[in-house]
Amino acid sequence: xxxxxREVVMSARDLHYTYQDGTEALRGVNLDIYxxxxxxxxxxxxxxxxxxxxxxxxxxxxxxxxxxxxGKPYDYSRKGLLELRKRVGIxxxxxxxxxxxxxxxxxxxxxxxxxxxxxxxxxxxxxEVMQRLNITGLKDKPTHFLSxxxxxxxxxxxxxxxxxxVMILDEPTSALDPKHARLIDQIIEELxxxxxxxxxxxxxxxxxxxxxxxxxxxxxxxxxSIGKPAEIFADDDLLARTNLExxxxxxxxxxxxxxxxxxxxxxxxxxxxxxxxNVKRIVK
Numbered sequence: 001x002x003x004x005x006r007e008v009v010m011s012a013r014d015l016h017y018t019y020q021d022g023t024e025a026l027r028g029v030n031l032d033i034y035x036x037x038x039x040x041x042x043x044x045x046x047x048x049x050x051x052x053x054x055x056x057x058x059x060x061x062x063x064x065x066x067x068x069x070x071g072k073p074y075d076y077s078r079k080g081l082l083e084l085r086k087r088v089g090i091x092x093x094x095x096x097x098x099x100x101x102x103x104x105x106x107x108x109x110x111x112x113x114x115x116x117x118x119x120x121x122x123x124x125x126x127x128e129v130m131q132r133l134n135i136t137g138l139k140d141k142p143t144h145f146l147s148x149x150x151x152x153x154x155x156x157x158x159x160x161x162x163x164x165x166v167m168i169l170d171e172p173t174s175a176l177d178p179k180h181a182r183l184i185d186q187i188i189e190e191l192x193x194x195x196x197x198x199x200x201x202x203x204x205x206x207x208x209x210x211x212x213x214x215x216x217x218x219x220x221x222x223x224x225s226i227g228k229p230a231e232i233f234a235d236d237d238l239l240a241r242t243n244l245e246x247x248x249x250x251x252x253x254x255x256x257x258x259x260x261x262x263x264x265x266x267x268x269x270x271x272x273x274x275x276x277x278n279v280k281r282i283v284k
Contacts, residue, residue, distance in 0.1 A: 006034040007034065008034055008035075008071070009034060009035040009165055009197055010068065010069050010088070010166060011031070011032045011033065012030060012056075012065070013030055013065055013067075013068075014028050014029070014065040015028070015029040015030075015052070015062045015064075015065035015066075015067070016062060016063050017060060017062055017063055018063065024221050025221055026062070026222075027048075027220065027222050028222055029048070029052060029221070029223055030223060031216060031223055033166070035197055036195050036196070036197055037197050037198075037213065038192050038198055038200075039197070039199045039200065039212065039213075039214050039215075040201075040202060040207075040208040040214070040215045040216070040229070041053075041200070041218060042202065042205075042208060042215055042217055042218070042242065042244060043217055043224070043242045044243040044244075047219050047220065047242070048218050048221040049170075049201050050170060050201070053170060053199075053201065054090075056090070056166070056168060056199075057088050057089070057168065058074060058076065058081045058084045058088070059090075061074075061076055069084065069088065082114070082115070085111075085162075086162045086163075086164065087164055087165045088168070089158075089159030089160075089162060089164040089166070089167050090167075090168040090169075091152070091155045091158075091167070091169045091172060092170055093170040093171040093172075095148075095151035095154070096151070099143040099146075099151060099155060099158075100143075101143060102142060102143070103139070103140055103141060103142050104130075104138045104139050104140070104143060104146070105139040105140065107143055107154060107158065108129065108130065108154065108157045108158055109122050109123070109126050109161075111158060111159075111161065111162055112126070112162060115162070125161050126161055127139075129160050129161045130157060132160070132190075133153045133156060133160070133187060135150065135153050135157065138150060148175055148180065149177070149180025149183060149184070152172060152173075152180070153183070153187065156169075156172075156184075165196065165197060166196070166198075166199065167197070167198050167199070168199045168201075169198070169199070169201065170201045171203070172188065172202075173185065173202075173207075185207070188200065188211070192211075205233055205244055205245060205247045206248065206249065209229045209233060209247045209249065209250070210270055210271060213228070214226065214227070214229075215227060215229050215232045215233075217241075217242050219242055224238065225238050230250065230267065230268075233246055233250055234246075234267075248272075249269055249270060249271060252272075252275060253267070253275060254266065256275070261282065
């Protein structure tokens, strides 16, 4: 489905935000986010990504510019923010900044109970989400005894139980071992397939190439470029400006194309498996 056929679920227009120490974090950010989109936000540290996320969730309010959700300007009243955070959830890079209840069941129940849902319905929804994320066995466990991977899944459950339209994940696999990183990747894939708009902040170009349908590059508080992953990662100047490296898959594909082993089809390779399968096809 093309962007012209999709609903704009959120939009940012000329956002500006400067911290008290004088740091200009956002300097005129413009972006449309579409329903059901897989969006990777990338850029070097300090480029404005995290500040932008905090604006999308209403934690920060722009000093100038405007944010809209479903076509309506953000409402920063208490009631408006409560509704916004039901629709737009954020999972922070460090889950310890998000988990504060005594045990997992209480933690995941907290947000939905604050919406005025009855305890009976809240418990049912929490158990459904826990089962979906395979953390039912953790329901009575104190949150401070959870492993890093378990904390990430509980933090995702915190948001998922609210049935959001948009889920923002800030470096969701950072500091995780490969096993737990794969589990989080599987959850992100399932979220995307369910129709939720998923916005992912990552420095992992391989993950963005495989998963995202669009990449937004931030640089010095502005949107530097927007495009399909393969187009963005093929531009060496953009990668240099944002301290990103070309995905290994694209580098290998380009070299194989230069060597005459592949033609234009090499531009569409997205994983090592695709390259291996195509090499096998040639040598048969």
